[in-house]
Amino acid sequence: MPFIPHTEEDVSAMLASIGANSIEELFDEIPAELRTGTLKNVPPRMSEMEIARLMLERAQQDGFYLNFIGAGAYEHHIPAAVWQITTRGEFYSSYTPYQAEASQGTLQLLYEYQTMMASLTGMDVSNASLYDGASALAEAVLMAVRQHRTSSRILIPQTVHPIYRKVVRTIVRNQSIEMVEIPYDPVSGQTMLAQLEEAGQTEFAALVIPQPNFFGVFESVDALTDWAHSKNALAIAVVNPISLAMLTPPGEWGEKGADIAVGEGQPLGIPLSSGGPYFGFMTCKQPLVRQMPGRIIGRTTDIEGKEGFVLTLQAREQHIRRSKATSNICTNQGLMVTAATIHMSLLGPEGLYRVAAQSHANTLTLIEALTRIPGVKKAFDSPFFHEAVLSLPKPASVVLDNLKSHGVLAGYTFDDNYRELDNCLMVCATETKVPADLDKYVELFRQALAC
């Protein structure tokens, strides 16, 4: 029996101890009319050899592509050490560190993670992660509404990732929170300030500020932060953690800095992996810490005075506060954070800076080359980080399909989310792309447009 160690002798001895005649008898409290017969739709078991072959075949069927898609999930080099350590049994198969004395490995690592993320974002404190970037933004919105008390209106630019906006809606929909979307300037690709000013005439709890925004474009984060604060609202930053090696962190935006920073942690050592598991990060200023959802680790001492780590501020959490908790969340993305912490340790500030700078430079180089092709233009005139939108003389699908047939994923198209960007393509070239890759892309692109 796969994964069940019981011998026949064991079963007999155990039943004898229980005083039952059969395992079946142990289910005698389940009413007979509810009992399940044989399971349908579940195939017979495979041996590990068989499933290994099946999975290898399916993996090969999917193959490898040279990827220029970003749009919220980014391909970066991940040191081999990261996942070899992360998948050690002691990290991989341990539970939430409720028993602190038997969990110092995970707890200390999470404390180190909190320190790194707080510093990277320029904030005071960090939680131990949330599910992903999109749901982290939803939690930030809920947190801002709890903190603000008098308004539950949130201003959210349409330059925020469209799926993040959808996820926020799904999560907050039943809490009478009003999400007010602010359009973007079709020339700059930035949040439209006039419309923002107008929306801000009614009281609101928070403004969401993406940096870089979904189009890769930089927003005027200092002005936006100060403006939100001038309206007695919170500033919620949505940031790419790699970019923070180069960019002013949210904690330093404007006069006082953003109040909450969230984002997708995936670029910090998590494989693309068809979308998950990733992790969302959340950091904030000190006064908001008791409104923060999710697990938080604190440093303390044992009864002999030795330094150690524990889960703390649990009075916020559902297992203590139940219906009065800050959130229903009861897990973090522990293993992903383990990887991210090791990843950040291996890269350090210099390594992370180089990754950011090379990703930026690569995309810049690529966009320069592509916009030399007649008819290809930048959709927006603003500077960008490591992703940019191009407007094409043909439907983007022509380019997509053509490059795909050459093993290249050309970028992200906007079909559902921004109908006005129909002939546009968003391209991202991280540090994983070498000059030959960029040349290949440009040549294929040129050919695709020519035919």
Place this chain on the structure above:
Amino acid sequence: MPFIPHTEEDVSAMLASIGANSIEELFDEIPAELRTGTLKNVPPRMSEMEIARLMLERAQQDGFYLNFIGAGAYEHHIPAAVWQITTRGEFYSSYTPYQAEASQGTLQLLYEYQTMMASLTGMDVSNASLYDGASALAEAVLMAVRQHRTSSRILIPQTVHPIYRKVVRTIVRNQSIEMVEIPYDPVSGQTMLAQLEEAGQTEFAALVIPQPNFFGVFESVDALTDWAHSKNALAIAVVNPISLAMLTPPGEWGEKGADIAVGEGQPLGIPLSSGGPYFGFMTCKQPLVRQMPGRIIGRTTDIEGKEGFVLTLQAREQHIRRSKATSNICTNQGLMVTAATIHMSLLGPEGLYRVAAQSHANTLTLIEALTRIPGVKKAFDSPFFHEAVLSLPKPASVVLDNLKSHGVLAGYTFDDNYRELDNCLMVCATETKVPADLDKYVELFRQALAC
């Protein structure tokens, strides 16, 4: 500097402590005329990202094949747990367990390995492994000569793996050991008894007995063992460890059993990996233990009486005995043995039996189907284990090339080693082959012969 942690401050402080002005100065005892300039033939460094891409490209270039080659290296299912545990840093990056108190993990594992191998081969004791099967046979030959004292003549059938015979020659060539090869019977594929009898009229130290032999064929091991003993010589068994789940172990051959058993450990959880690293195993009867080369682990107690494990019988070894050692060997294949021990634990006696039985049955099924094709015959009329030689109506290379173009490696050909088997092909179908694989092979084979 890759893998070097020194900061400039560190270097300055260290040089100051040493009292040197530069690192260069530390090499001042090397005569200037010998000093190396810039290294040629060494390319500039790559980042891990770059080498990862290069290696992935090379791996993909080589691809995957459906493999029916055996000839001493066998494809078997390896549980995922085996290498995930084996490559844990504490096994992977530890040294030879000379400091026993800091090496109980490796030492206990090796003691468990010795127990498993001794039992599998039916012998009394085992060492902690040798380099590979071929060199293990060479060591067994040297051991037999040391033990026998009066003869250094070894009878070795030509049914022993041809490369093993070559390796033995290379290793023993300078020790005045005479290797007498015994031809095989062209009908049965077994060692030719008449020739053996003749060779045995002169005193000899040992007879090597392969089971199954290189052709996959079973030898008359009981008779051969007893015959060697009747001549006052040792019997050295060369065995496939998987086969021992089904077959009488060498320790039980004939009246008294073989004296030494060696073989290639690769089938016990070691990937094919282009030929290595594998490991050689060696077990023997108790009276020969102090002639055994290689590391041996023993169980003992600490000063408080707790059970523990140490390297033992080191008086045999080169680091103690120097020119009087039983062998110059100073490593074992520790990491491979780690994998093999975990592998054997995961399979257990029943699992190992099923692997052996299924491999045997698969090859039997395949050979039955292939010999139904006109002109295709078994080269030998004896029963075989999981590998058999076919005689073809065309040069084997036709079949090889044709099947290769369909992603199938058809088997082993004999070109150099047995010129008389020119149109022959040796085929092996382990438990990794499912019925559809066998059908595919037969169909491709038929087509290849038809064209």
Place this chain on the structure above:
Amino acid sequence: MLIFEHSRPGRYNYSQSPATRATKHNIPDKLLRQSKPLLPEVSEMDTVRHYTRLSQKNFSIDTQFYPLGSCTMKYNPRACNSLAMLPQFLSRHPLAPEDTGQGFLACMYELQEILKGVTGMAAVSLTSMAGAQGELIGVTMIRAYHEARGDTARTEIIIPDAAHGTNPATAVMSGYKVVEIPTDEEGDVDMAALKAAVGPKTAGLMLTNPSTLGVFEKKVAEMSRIVHAAGGLLYYDGANLNAVLGKVKPGDMGFDVIHMNLHKTFSTPHGGGGPGSAPVGVAERLLPYLPVPIVAYENGAYRWLTEKDRPQSIGRLSAHMGNAGVLLRAYIYVRLLGAEGMHRISEYATLNANYLLAELRKAGFEIAYPTRRASHEFIVTTKGIKDKTGVTAMNLAKRLLDKNFHAPTTYFPMLVPECLLIEPAETESKETLDSFVNAMKEILVEIETQPDMVKGAPHLMPLRKLDEVKAAREPDLTWTPT
């Protein structure tokens, strides 16, 4: 020692980042960061050493028995890890075209079908990233259902007092008022209280079955009738599905919506606290509201169903498709077990729990619900011990750590005083259970003979008992260079 204490300015790993600092850029100066973030500057080897050593300070399934009630700590097969991490799976971008991911999508589709099969639900969405998110999805669908019918007076969710804290927290997050109902002496929901609680305001009932008390709610069919008759829907918290897998299906018990914790029943790793995954299954009536994306198989190909295909969907819960890598692990696990293996999970989990209950009872421990079968878990109460000796359930739990066993869940469910919720899971052998019983017996003796020693536990861990009060009163949440 923290990783930051190994750090030295200027040290970094040349192999792990681009060879040069790219200088080409067009970022406005005012946007450029002025300060270096506080990330460690340590060598690759020291990083490996630091985190390898840290890992060794953890208990885990791969090193210890973990009888942690309500958490289903069972073996996480190593093949699930390695096969889910094949490089092609890892490198696939979530927005890559569907035709470049048919292998992956086939796994997801088949997993949906298998989960439907084992739960008896009409459809499954894989998107939820944890049990609590599964709950949010479920209650949001219940709300969407009532709203679609214009039935807007339903403002209450009924929840037994034994429920996980996530249940009431979720109900509140979904805009509902929580009505808590008590448990009777046998550990079942108090039926009279349920009858009194239901009414026109009832949106639904959230139920864990078997409950967190470790017993099967025998009257679940009647509860279903009562709630449905009042116009409410039934939510099944799948936290304890491992206890009944293949024995009774939530769909057959009358539930309208369920979540399944894959990191429990389907053995995906807990990872020190996540990632989880909790696919949601629905009965026909909630089908339109299922969150997207969902995998469909049409015309010989797999594709994602989105908002376009499912206009009434409550929407999306994650940026992409949930925890894909966790789902792959669960898929591999169910294929390794197959239909027969699904039945065996609950059989041997239940056997282990009832055996442990029997042995601990014989050893002198008090069982909270002594007349009931254990499901896959059961409760020991040490109130008698505390009254007599002052040794608490937590003291006993910490002393177990000294004996190389993880502690059971303590002080949950809250309605049983000084409780230990014990769940051995099916992958543990009788010998392990026996050695756990022996450890518990030893502690009983120690409580008699050296109660202060037990109160001071743990003694043999890297640290003694940690001061949680200090941690909460003077929060030290990030390290600052001194």
Place this chain on the structure above:
Amino acid sequence: MLIFEHSRPGRYNYSQSPATRATKHNIPDKLLRQSKPLLPEVSEMDTVRHYTRLSQKNFSIDTQFYPLGSCTMKYNPRACNSLAMLPQFLSRHPLAPEDTGQGFLACMYELQEILKGVTGMAAVSLTSMAGAQGELIGVTMIRAYHEARGDTARTEIIIPDAAHGTNPATAVMSGYKVVEIPTDEEGDVDMAALKAAVGPKTAGLMLTNPSTLGVFEKKVAEMSRIVHAAGGLLYYDGANLNAVLGKVKPGDMGFDVIHMNLHKTFSTPHGGGGPGSAPVGVAERLLPYLPVPIVAYENGAYRWLTEKDRPQSIGRLSAHMGNAGVLLRAYIYVRLLGAEGMHRISEYATLNANYLLAELRKAGFEIAYPTRRASHEFIVTTKGIKDKTGVTAMNLAKRLLDKNFHAPTTYFPMLVPECLLIEPAETESKETLDSFVNAMKEILVEIETQPDMVKGAPHLMPLRKLDEVKAAREPDLTWTPT
């Protein structure tokens, strides 16, 4: 607890073997095994748990500093492991056609070229599976060279007394008589003794340079002239190549044949005692005798050279091509380091060694060769301490284990009494070296104040000092069920 003690008859892992016991067979009954071999019957989880726990009882580079002289314990980059274990590399059969392995063969060819480049030799063969086998190959080639010239009177190999034990053992295995020559007070080979030893019987000299005493043989060029003039050849034992990589090439020092321990200088893992790998390089005159296989690049493709191509080759040393997977790891390592990195290895290994020497000297330890530069290692002698307190070098070594440092090599080389051979390797940071010095200072104080405690070390390991005498006198080499 041994794995066998977890075993129960009839238990096995269904996932890990074929679903049925195949019954089809044609094996004669008398060949069938009657008894079940003593392999453990344990569950997959218990196997994982057992060996994971065992692993935690090891010291290793990934967890501890390992200043083990003559062993070059440095960081084994994790990328070398994962990239060498790409599934296509692992699944390739050694006898698969060369055109199905061009990616793999390209790595092997380039590794040969790089090793030629760093050593200054004319050609390299990768086949040797360990240092001792490399030595055997080298001496066998020396013999083949003399024999091919009909120069059969040469029956002696000269070896300094400081040499590794493998050197004399190898010479004997190759049919030679060993002539040992002494070391002078400065740690160099006694030149007068060498001159006296050479003659018409001299087949060759085996030399480690820097020597196992941690010093560079300054007169190596003269030694080369002496031996060559006498008609002998020079063998370079590459055990200490790490100390001089990129600084001086064995070829330039006049050596005719060398081996390189990849598990030292090229950072392939020691794996608890292997697999090693020791490619052999030769000067022009030994070229014909190199063992096969060797990779050639011809007409745009890689192929193996065999006995057919190399009729004078001494032959084969392994069934296939040596430890391919180890060679892949070394290849990846040299590509990660590049030419500049090769130079840096010896620079920083030497810096670390000389720094540690300086600091230990300041701490009061006696250096065996105080007038010499340390190469990448050096010797501390504690004879003074032993004479004064009775505390031995081994006691000190065991006490270091208590302080979480692996011990240096003890009692080797044999000519220095109570010696500790210390090699820190280039991958260790100054902080680690400093904390090692602190531990050594603490032990000095402990030796003064509590010598018996130090003599009883270790105290903090899973076990106290083990009885090696008992182990050798009453060998218990396999477990028997009781």
